[in-house]
Amino acid sequence: MSLWEYANPKRFMGLSGRVLPVVTILAATSLFVGLIWGFFFTPDDYKQGATVKIIYLHVPAALMAINAWMMMLVASLIWLVRRHHVSALAAKAAGPVGLTFTVIALVTGAIWGQPMWGTWWAWDPRLTSFLILTLFYFGYLAMWQAVENPDTAADLTSVLCLVGSVFALLSRYAVNFWNQGLHQGASLSMDKEEHVADVFYLPLLLCIFGFVLLFLALVLLRTRTEIRARRLSVLMAQERVRNA
Amino acid sequence: MPDLGKYADTVLAAYCLSILCLLALVGLSLWQGRKMKQALARAEVAARVGSEA
Numbered sequence: 001m002s003l004w005e006y007a008n009p010k011r012f013m014g015l016s017g018r019v020l021p022v023v024t025i026l027a028a029t030s031l032f033v034g035l036i037w038g039f040f041f042t043p044d045d046y047k048q049g050a051t052v053k054i055i056y057l058h059v060p061a062a063l064m065a066i067n068a069w070m071m072m073l074v075a076s077l078i079w080l081v082r083r084h085h086v087s088a089l090a091a092k093a094a095g096p097v098g099l100t101f102t103v104i105a106l107v108t109g110a111i112w113g114q115p116m117w118g119t120w121w122a123w124d125p126r127l128t129s130f131l132i133l134t135l136f137y138f139g140y141l142a143m144w145q146a147v148e149n150p151d152t153a154a155d156l157t158s159v160l161c162l163v164g165s166v167f168a169l170l171s172r173y174a175v176n177f178w179n180q181g182l183h184q185g186a187s188l189s190m191d192k193e194e195h196v197a198d199v200f201y202l203p204l205l206l207c208i209f210g211f212v213l214l215f216l217a218l219v220l221l222r223t224r225t226e227i228r229a230r231r232l233s234v235l236m237a238q239e240r241v242r243n244a
Numbered sequence: 245m246p247d248l249g250k251y252a253d254t255v256l257a258a259y260c261l262s263i264l265c266l267l268a269l270v271g272l273s274l275w276q277g278r279k280m281k282q283a284l285a286r287a288e289v290a291a292r293v294g295s296e297a
Contacts, residue, residue: 035259049250053255057259057262096272104262104265107265111254218273228283231284232283235284236287238291
């Protein structure tokens, strides 16, 4: 069986209907356990004090904000190349989810930055590219709303997604090649010197896993809604023709 | 409740705002999904009746 068969809306609805409850339960469980573990059962950091607990929200949200855009990029490319409607609708469905994760990352980052850096905001390369990514998210959602023809909207938003992916990549790798920024390096790294301490690592990993699953569950749910909305607009168009 | 010391407001604000955002997103997605499912069911019934008439 080929993956492309799930580009058929009927097959997608069948598969996603079976997968969605499992993913939702797994997402809720991992997020609940990860956040409770991180908040209640991890010690304070010797430098950051209790603010280290914000890592369990900030890092997974930031990671998924960037990965959501990358998922939208892949889905948009599939739409541009193969014209599968489900992929365009999946990209559209991921937009609000990615935007929410981006806002969470920005807000928690600012709240953490105030006591640690002495400022809510700095025009640091990673922060700035992340802010531009947020604006791209707003633009992406606005474009879907503004263009009436759904195929034209899918074309235009796909191109916007392609351009915005530069900032998604920049916000991930900016710290590696612009050293003048305030933002520290990656929390999860192969380098033991940079890597977050072991005591924070497992709950953080669980929270990241929870955010990934939450993203998947919400995208599946919202894609199903978009497919139904498309079917509804077809039925309404048919009714208009019948009544004319 | 763990002792968050002088950073209690900071940590609690971050958690409350994030959880609020997540709950709002989940709630909105569920509400939109349910509303669309009902609207489609009504339209499909109307379309069936229309084609039979």
